Amino acid sequence: MNCYLGVDIGSISTKGVIIDECNNIIASAYIWTEGNPVNAVRNLIEILKKDLDSKYVVKGIGTTGSARKLIGLLLNANVVKNEIMAHAIGTLSLYPDVKTILEIGGQDSKIILLNNGIITDYAMNTLCAAGTGAFLSSQAKRLNIDIEQFGTLALKSTNPVKIAARCTVFAESDLIHKAQVGYKKEDIVAGLCKSIVLNYLNNVGKGKKIESPVIFQGGVSKNVGVLKYFKEILNTDVIVDPNSHLMGALGIAILAKKNKTNKVYDLNIQNVDFLTKATECKGCSNNCEILRIYKDNRLVDSWGNRCDKYIKN
Amino acid sequence: MANYYIPASYLLNKILDVEIIKSPLITAKTIELGNKYSPEFVCTPFKYTLGTMIESLDMGANVLVQFGGGCRYGYYSELQEQILKDLGYKFEMLNLITAGKANVKNIYKTIKKIDKKFNIFKGLYYLFITIKMIKYMDKVDDYIRQNIGFEIEKNSFNNLLKEMLAKFSQVNDPFSLSVLYYKYFKKFKRIKTNKPKDCLKVGVIGELYTLMEPFSNYYLEKQLASFNIQIKRFTNVDYLLFKHKKTINKALIKSKKYMKYKMSADASSNIYWAKYLGINKYDGIIHIKSSFCTPEIGIMPILDKVASNYNIPIIYFSFDANTSEVGMKTRLEAFYDMIEMRRK
Numbered sequence: 001m002n003c004y005l006g007v008d009i010g011s012i013s014t015k016g017v018i019i020d021e022c023n024n025i026i027a028s029a030y031i032w033t034e035g036n037p038v039n040a041v042r043n044l045i046e047i048l049k050k051d052l053d054s055k056y057v058v059k060g061i062g063t064t065g066s067a068r069k070l071i072g073l074l075l076n077a078n079v080v081k082n083e084i085m086a087h088a089i090g091t092l093s094l095y096p097d098v099k100t101i102l103e104i105g106g107q108d109s110k111i112i113l114l115n116n117g118i119i120t121d122y123a124m125n126t127l128c129a130a131g132t133g134a135f136l137s138s139q140a141k142r143l144n145i146d147i148e149q150f151g152t153l154a155l156k157s158t159n160p161v162k163i164a165a166r167c168t169v170f171a172e173s174d175l176i177h178k179a180q181v182g183y184k185k186e187d188i189v190a191g192l193c194k195s196i197v198l199n200y201l202n203n204v205g206k207g208k209k210i211e212s213p214v215i216f217q218g219g220v221s222k223n224v225g226v227l228k229y230f231k232e233i234l235n236t237d238v239i240v241d242p243n244s245h246l247m248g249a250l251g252i253a254i255l256a257k258k259n260k261t262n263k264v265y266d267l268n269i270q271n272v273d274f275l276t277k278a279t280e281c282k283g284c285s286n287n288c289e290i291l292r293i294y295k296d297n298r299l300v301d302s303w304g305n306r307c308d309k310y311i312k313n
Numbered sequence: 314m315a316n317y318y319i320p321a322s323y324l325l326n327k328i329l330d331v332e333i334i335k336s337p338l339i340t341a342k343t344i345e346l347g348n349k350y351s352p353e354f355v356c357t358p359f360k361y362t363l364g365t366m367i368e369s370l371d372m373g374a375n376v377l378v379q380f381g382g383g384c385r386y387g388y389y390s391e392l393q394e395q396i397l398k399d400l401g402y403k404f405e406m407l408n409l410i411t412a413g414k415a416n417v418k419n420i421y422k423t424i425k426k427i428d429k430k431f432n433i434f435k436g437l438y439y440l441f442i443t444i445k446m447i448k449y450m451d452k453v454d455d456y457i458r459q460n461i462g463f464e465i466e467k468n469s470f471n472n473l474l475k476e477m478l479a480k481f482s483q484v485n486d487p488f489s490l491s492v493l494y495y496k497y498f499k500k501f502k503r504i505k506t507n508k509p510k511d512c513l514k515v516g517v518i519g520e521l522y523t524l525m526e527p528f529s530n531y532y533l534e535k536q537l538a539s540f541n542i543q544i545k546r547f548t549n550v551d552y553l554l555f556k557h558k559k560t561i562n563k564a565l566i567k568s569k570k571y572m573k574y575k576m577s578a579d580a581s582s583n584i585y586w587a588k589y590l591g592i593n594k595y596d597g598i599i600h601i602k603s604s605f606c607t608p609e610i611g612i613m614p615i616l617d618k619v620a621s622n623y624n625i626p627i628i629y630f631s632f633d634a635n636t637s638e639v640g641m642k643t644r645l646e647a648f649y650d651m652i653e654m655r656r657k
Contacts, residue, residue, distance in 0.1 A: 082643050082650065084650070085647060119655070284338075284340055286341045287342075288341075306532075
């Protein structure tokens with residue numbers, strides 16, 4: 001039987017799903033990227049292979065997320081697409097009538113507006129990573145709270161503190177100040193969750209018409225505190241799918257299925273030698289950083305040059 | 314700025330008996346130099362032009378030419394002159410537009426100082442040819458922008474453009490310039506493309522420098538072309554020099570619904586153009602500006618309104634010395650996916 005693999009390599013976590021012809025998830029995995037996408041994907045594939053029945057053959061592979069291009073080369077993916085498309089397609093497969101997708105990930109946050117199953121508008125955070133998962137986890141560390149307990153602790157608060165959320169650096173100093181004057185931990189945590197929502201709606205969601213059904217996904221959607229304030233401030237129900245963290249991977253797997261060829265993919269990448277070499281071109285004062293990707297000592301691609309001078313050797 | 318250095322150096326070469334130093338193409342070093350000596354929150358074109366000036370001075374230039382415009386651009390010349398003189402450079406600044414107006418008398422005086430043998434009639438004659446050249450270039454550029462995304466043989470448009478511009482630099486009378494233009498335009502039309510009738514169409518609007526200098530927008534148009542998109546851009550030198558006032562007056566009448574008063578620089582024109590793109594059923598609008606560009610920031614909410622009234626998607630990009638190229642590419646790619654999906 002045919003199956004399709006989708007891999008979403010984010011800044012913080014790497015997600016993978018394998019689907020069958022009817023878009024049912026037959027295997028999934030969620031692990032930390034830890035700054036090494038190639039290694040993370042190797043481990044991910046091993047986990048997925050354990051869950052995969054031997055009757056299945058992989059007929060398509062898709063990659064998305066910030067390391068999509070690199071991992072696309074590693075896995076010989078037939079589809080390499082950006083996160084926005086992958087998230088929209090993944091969500092639409094489960095909620096065909098979705099109108100708004102809120103997504104907060106490790107380093108970026110986005111909003112996607114849809115109408116009749118078509119993306120009509122989207123926005124992504126611009127300059128900084130304020131109000132994303134990375135900020136939350138670093139603050140949890142500072143307060144010595146396990147990130148998984150963060151949300152439930154926030155729910156206990158009856159009086160969330162106000163935290164200046166415009167910028168991560170300012171929010172952090174404000175948070176320290178609130179802690180130093182003796183606010184309760186749960187009030188601070190609740191304040192943080194609320195500030196994330198306000199920041200998101202003021203930056204990414206600015207000027208966008210948020211209509212229900214609203215779906216919230218990305219790693220931060222697992223935080224019940226943030227979810228609570230989304231519901232409260234938007235004054236509407238916000239759905240979080242149990243697989244909300246896998247939506248990007250699911251979407252890209254569906255796209256891989258749509259673009260399938262007759263090729264059968266091999267998931268044995270454990271012994272593939274994969275190497276990125278960075279050199280600075282001295283051809284002109286642009287000093288482009290040229291990245292050359294080697295697979296089993298063979299040059300497979302090179303990126304980063306601004307001119308046509310550098311050609312694959 | 315893009316290919317416009319060709320008519321500019323053509324004019325100076327013809328009318329002045331001096332050595333013209335062609336400033337090096339803009340590279341990462343240019344912006345690094347400009348960034349180092351500019352105020353942090355000045356708009357990015359200031360940094361680019363300051364960097365170019367430093368590079369030119371280092372190559373031995375002793376006269377610099379700068380224009381001015383209806384926004385912060387109006388202060389560029391004086392400020393850059395001061396910064397460079399503080400750095401110890403010795404040079405003459407030829408400011409073609411002071412306080413929003415071309416100061417003809419001053420320009421004449423400075424030119425006379427540079428070259429005592431300067432002949433005003435010869436100057437005007439070649440100025441006429443140069444203006445004609447710019448108008449022709451802009452017409453050709455517009456045609457290229459509409460078709461380059463569909464060329465079958467890679468670089469066929471750019472190679473022919475290079476050939477045409479080299480020929481342009483050698484003309485001595487307006488008649489042979491026209492002959493060349495028509496000859497080459499025919500050649501451009503003969504370049505084979507695989508352009509479908511209902512291709513995706515996108516309009517690019519925004520702040521002038523970022524629009525016209527491809528290095529400063531990370532070759533946005535080249536990327537759009539690689540997605541097989543037909544591109545429309547209104548801003549060019551022909552517009553800036555000759556159609557600016559007319560367009561703004563037209564904009565104030567035709568887009569009365571969106572603005573009451575004239576806005577600085579090209580803000581009013583951009584609103585009018587966004588509306589034009591909406592009416593003519595383009596697939597999307599891309600608005601680009603340098604960071605901190607006040608007139609363009611001011612019109613963003615209005616553009617949002619235009620876009621929602623005409624149901625046309627719009628995306629905004631800001632560029633400065635520290636913009637992440639990868640971030641921009643991801644967003645642009647998603648924009649392309651979206652407009653393609655909307656078509657279906």
